[in-house]
């Protein structure tokens with residue numbers, strides 16, 4: 001895209017941000033990399049913090065963890081404006097009272113599940129709940145595959161295969177583990193229930209919580225397949241930054257009035 005094309009697009013997107021009632025922001029690769037908040041994202045959040053909501057497919061950390069990380073950058077975003085696929089997946093499973101759940105996920109997610117009264121089991125599961133499990137093993141894969149083959153419902157927090165890590169490294173995501181699990185199942189196995197983007201569940205939760213219509217929000221993210229497609233399908237305007245898009249987070253930050261005066 002030519003410079004003037006890019007500058008025009010940045011102007012249009014900044015106008016969309018100015019008029020939106022809510023700014024939904026993706027976390028990994030957009031607000032933070034390796035849970036370190038990016039300076040341009042911090043500037044954007046600081047400018048619009050009363051309208052910001054984090055909408056993330058993260059299934060490793062709790063909303064309170066992300067709130068704490070933002071706080072270290074001086075950003076006071078209430079925990080109830082952070083929606084993650086992992087925590088939502090645990091809540092959905094917890095609502096199925098009495099279900100026996102085989103959970104593959106981080107220790108934090110197991111703790112949340114226990115707090116919400118989920119019956120965590122290793123066998124005879126009604127539900128297999130798959131999240132980003134950094135301690136994924138062959139034995140867990142075998143246990144989960146057999147549970148699903150024996151009739152357990154398969155729920156996955158998200159289907160992303162990777163997310164960007166520090167120094168451009170690939171961080172394997174839940175989708176990579178899900179691909180391994182599905183490879184063990186025959187083609188007649190029911191499709192898993194996926195909680196995160198591009199599905200509508202997280203978008204709906206955020207809009208309902210804020211009492212807004214999808215058309216009143218914008219979704220800022222780096223992943224066309226999840227942030228982009230998911231937002232569009234739900235009627236939210238997507239704004240893609242980094243990665244495949246030539247637009248960067250810094251292009252979305254309004255120049256400060258002092259800076260505009262200086263360059264005028």
Ligand SMILES: [Mg+2]
Nearest residue numbers: 026028029222
């Ligand atoms: Mg992302």
